[in-house]
Amino acid sequence: QVHLQESGPGLVKPSETLSLTCTIFGYSINSDYYWGWLRQPPGQGLEWVGTIFHTGTTYYNPSLNSRVTVSIDSSKVQFSLKVTSVTAADTAVYFCARKAARSGAFDLWGQGAMVTVSS
């Protein structure tokens, strides 16, 4: 059964770079799906961060001011998120998720990883 798992540091200092990896179990990245990152600050709603296709084409939320990079690992079973110059406003639960190529809905999600930005 396919599932996703986020991993990475739970604490990042202000001005540094947040790095997370999503491991895909039971599947490998191909043309059927896009792979994305979303986040949810404590007690708040959901925000889309960025999405990548198997070709390497990426789409990012302009609200993050070009601080975001999403990439696919050469193994094709992991993809990653980097957010540079973080502030307390980047504190959130970060989810990785799968989106069907023909649809924009995220049909499979990881359990989420809490990342706190604090010195």
Place this chain on the structure above:
Amino acid sequence: AIQLTQSPSSLSASVGDRVTITCRASQGISRSLAWYQQKPGKAPNLLIYDASSVKSGVPSRFSGSGSGTDFSLTISSLQPEDFVTYYCQHFNSYPLTFGGGTKVEIK
């Protein structure tokens, strides 16, 4: 960016009630809308895609409708496990955005 306005932001209802949550888009998005359910401390779970298509395995009490700018999610008979938060999301164009959420509480 397309804005999604969900209403109400919260509602109180009883087990067995029929409830409807609405989602209005700031511009036409055809039928490019999804609905998610999120339980506390968990990832969102897709319920509805393409405005009215129910994801396999989702109980039949959940239904979606609408097109253009106005959409709705209806739960025909609330069950105890349905008292959680619901979000709409459009996928008409990038950036993808979500509604602010609707928390369904027990009356």
